[in-house]
Amino acid sequence: MRRSAAPPASIPTKPAPRARPNAGSTSATWPRPAPALFPVGARSIPRRAPSSAPTRPNRARPNRARPHRARLKPRPVTDPSRPSLTQASKASAQDRRWLAAAAALGVRARPLSRPNPAVGAIIVRGGKVLGRGWTAAGGRPHAEAVASAEAGGSIHGSTVYVTLEPCAHESRRGPACASLLAEARPARVVIGCGDPDPRTNGRGIALLRDAGIDAVLADCEASRNSLAGFLTRERLGRPHVTLKLALSLDGCIAMASGESQWITGPQARAHTHMLRAMSDAILVGSGTVRADKPRLDVRLPGLERFSPARWVLTHGAAPEGWQAVADPGDLTAMTSAQYLLVEGGARTAAAFLAADRVDRLAIYRAPIVIGGGRAGIADIGLGSLAEAHGRWRMSDSRMLGKDQFCVYERTPCLPE
Numbered sequence: 001m002r003r004s005a006a007p008p009a010s011i012p013t014k015p016a017p018r019a020r021p022n023a024g025s026t027s028a029t030w031p032r033p034a035p036a037l038f039p040v041g042a043r044s045i046p047r048r049a050p051s052s053a054p055t056r057p058n059r060a061r062p063n064r065a066r067p068h069r070a071r072l073k074p075r076p077v078t079d080p081s082r083p084s085l086t087q088a089s090k091a092s093a094q095d096r097r098w099l100a101a102a103a104a105l106g107v108r109a110r111p112l113s114r115p116n117p118a119v120g121a122i123i124v125r126g127g128k129v130l131g132r133g134w135t136a137a138g139g140r141p142h143a144e145a146v147a148s149a150e151a152g153g154s155i156h157g158s159t160v161y162v163t164l165e166p167c168a169h170e171s172r173r174g175p176a177c178a179s180l181l182a183e184a185r186p187a188r189v190v191i192g193c194g195d196p197d198p199r200t201n202g203r204g205i206a207l208l209r210d211a212g213i214d215a216v217l218a219d220c221e222a223s224r225n226s227l228a229g230f231l232t233r234e235r236l237g238r239p240h241v242t243l244k245l246a247l248s249l250d251g252c253i254a255m256a257s258g259e260s261q262w263i264t265g266p267q268a269r270a271h272t273h274m275l276r277a278m279s280d281a282i283l284v285g286s287g288t289v290r291a292d293k294p295r296l297d298v299r300l301p302g303l304e305r306f307s308p309a310r311w312v313l314t315h316g317a318a319p320e321g322w323q324a325v326a327d328p329g330d331l332t333a334m335t336s337a338q339y340l341l342v343e344g345g346a347r348t349a350a351a352f353l354a355a356d357r358v359d360r361l362a363i364y365r366a367p368i369v370i371g372g373g374r375a376g377i378a379d380i381g382l383g384s385l386a387e388a389h390g391r392w393r394m395s396d397s398r399m400l401g402k403d404q405f406c407v408y409e410r411t412p413c414l415p416e
């Protein structure tokens with residue numbers, strides 16, 4: 001039999017096709033993050049580039065003399081929970097993608113983690129996910145402990161991505177996460193944002209660095225967005241406020257007669273009940289309470305127990321089963337609430353906007369024109385049109401059946 005000659009060395013051979021991941025591999029079992037109510041970051045886990053990926057060749061450049069430039073020294077950081085420019089630059093684009101994926105995991109903890117923040121964590125080594133976790137129901141165990149347990153406790157030399165600085169205080173319900181990580185000896189811990197809780201506030205990072213671990217404090221927007229309620233409560237002493245509006249195309253919330261059932265369709269109304277389930281408190285005006293006697297509960301099967309506490313904006317006494325607040329500018333009475341959902345009428349919406357107490361707008365817009373109906377927002381006291389610009393930025397837009405759902409974040413999203 002005549003044997004065929006081997007191909008010349010100059011002709012490249014076709015590489016073997018990559019094998020599909022089996023059912024036991026990490027990439028095959030990784031669940032896609034559940035669709036979030038609000039955008040928090042990446043929708044999938046970043047992939048590591050293959051080792052055979054082509055690289056750009058180095059091109060020789062002429063050695064040109066460059067003018068001397070003074071080296072700028074980074075400014076000192078007065079708040080340990082905020083990263084310096086040097087710290088933030090140590091977080092690569094790949095780090096931020098992992099943090100965005102961890103933020104998507106953290107959202108799964110809401111509202112089960114009450115009263116603790118909903119934190120997400122991912123442990124990676126060599127581009128492979130060893131463990132993932134989010135804050136458990138009731139607040140313990142924390143996300144880092146859950147992810148470490150899923151990894152089998154062996155995370156030496158790995159990188160831990162966590163949306164919030166690991167806690168530094170001991171508790172009867174569990175050890176400090178910073179101490180737990182210091183004993184586990186990962187190579188790096190990349191932190192989405194600092195913890196303003198005075199019991200931690202930089203101490204968690206210090207514990208990690210004292211243990212020889214490279215702790216990087218990144219300024220990650222996805223992490224901050226996923227923890228907006230906790231950060232607003234700790235820094236500003238009030239809940240994070242979302243103003244929800246269901247409008248027609250011409251900005252009406254009802255007919256001139258007051259008829260408002262229903263402006264939006266069933267998908268949008270079901271989404272509103274999800275917003276309620278994710279909130280600690282819900283507020284309407286006294287006029288809405290008198291006219292509609294709303295239940296303001298969650299009526300989705302299996303989520304009824306997550307109905308938020310009911311508040312009314314009034315200078316008088318609150319009805320039975322309600323709590324009262326008189327001034328939108330003073331929400332200190334809501335001591336335990338991290339997220340407040342405002343569903344009031346035009347005057348209630350205007351009162352919160354005029355008091356500069358709205359952090360997020362959640363607008364459902366139906367494809368209908370009412371004409372001459374009741375406006376969604378009353379006068380908020382703007383002196384000129386220029387004052388209205390630059391206050392909001394769109395962060396999400398999607399269709400819910402025939403209705404459009406848009407989310408607008410305050411600029412800046414979280415005031416200092």
